[in-house]
Amino acid sequence: MRPGVFVSFEGSEGCGKSTQIQEIRSLLEARGRSCLATREPGGTALGEVIRNLLKHAPEGRGMCPEAELLLFAASRAQLVREIIRPALDAGTWVLADRFHDSSLVYQGMARGLGLEPVRRINGFALGACRPDVTFLLDMDAAAAWERARAVTRKMGREDRMESEPAAFYETVRQGYLKLAAEDPERVVVVPADRPLEVIRDEIWQTLTRRFDGLSG
Numbered sequence: 001m002r003p004g005v006f007v008s009f010e011g012s013e014g015c016g017k018s019t020q021i022q023e024i025r026s027l028l029e030a031r032g033r034s035c036l037a038t039r040e041p042g043g044t045a046l047g048e049v050i051r052n053l054l055k056h057a058p059e060g061r062g063m064c065p066e067a068e069l070l071l072f073a074a075s076r077a078q079l080v081r082e083i084i085r086p087a088l089d090a091g092t093w094v095l096a097d098r099f100h101d102s103s104l105v106y107q108g109m110a111r112g113l114g115l116e117p118v119r120r121i122n123g124f125a126l127g128a129c130r131p132d133v134t135f136l137l138d139m140d141a142a143a144a145w146e147r148a149r150a151v152t153r154k155m156g157r158e159d160r161m162e163s164e165p166a167a168f169y170e171t172v173r174q175g176y177l178k179l180a181a182e183d184p185e186r187v188v189v190v191p192a193d194r195p196l197e198v199i200r201d202e203i204w205q206t207l208t209r210r211f212d213g214l215s216g
């Protein structure tokens with residue numbers, strides 16, 4: 001058993017993952033836990049270049065799903081070796097904004113590559129590194145997408161991953177719910193169209209129940 005705890009946050013763009021990560025990080029740090037937040041794609045110098053290719057760069061337009069899967073996997077492979085594994089080995093809590101489930105859902109299901117190839121690529125890229133617990137922030141796909149688009153518009157930058165038809169994001173939502181149903185011990189579904197504090201408290205309760213010494 002590794003000394004650190006690995007928690008991933010998943011869900012459609014716009015579901016509030018990064019806000020909840022900040023909240024949980026503050027709670028952990030207030031209890032003296034060392035804590036690291038990561039985001040995907042990205043989180044390393046190499047990963048940030050890949051992120052730009054996947055989301056914004058004109059060279060990424062017309063990317064085939066296979067290349068997309070491999071780029072996400074390359075970014076994650078680097079993140080695991082450079083940041084996540086060393087942090088866990090040092091006893092740090094790692095809060096990941098997306099991890100391997102994103103590839104299963106977006107590339108395996110929504111892009112239609114199938115789960116088996118994505119599992120194989122994830123296995124090669126990550127070895128045995130998997131989250132101890134995953135929070136799936138679930139909400140209406142169209143509402144989440146609107147929220148994400150509002151932020152992107154404000155930043156004034158097109159995002160290739162947010163330019164799909166509505167059915168894509170509904171497949172993403174249903175795909176996540178399917179993964180959660182298949183692995184309910186690890187993947188905890190948290191309804192995300194509620195006030196931030198309510199969601200935070202629910203996530204925190206699960207963490208204090210599962211990991212000793214957090215409450216109080």
Ligand code: TMP
Nearest residue numbers: 013040041072098099102103106107161
């Ligand atoms: P975000 O950082 O705003 O969530 O953007 C990441 C985008 O990349 C989002 O649209 C989901 C997508 N994505 C995949 O398609 N596969 C993956 O493996 C990961 C990590 C993200």
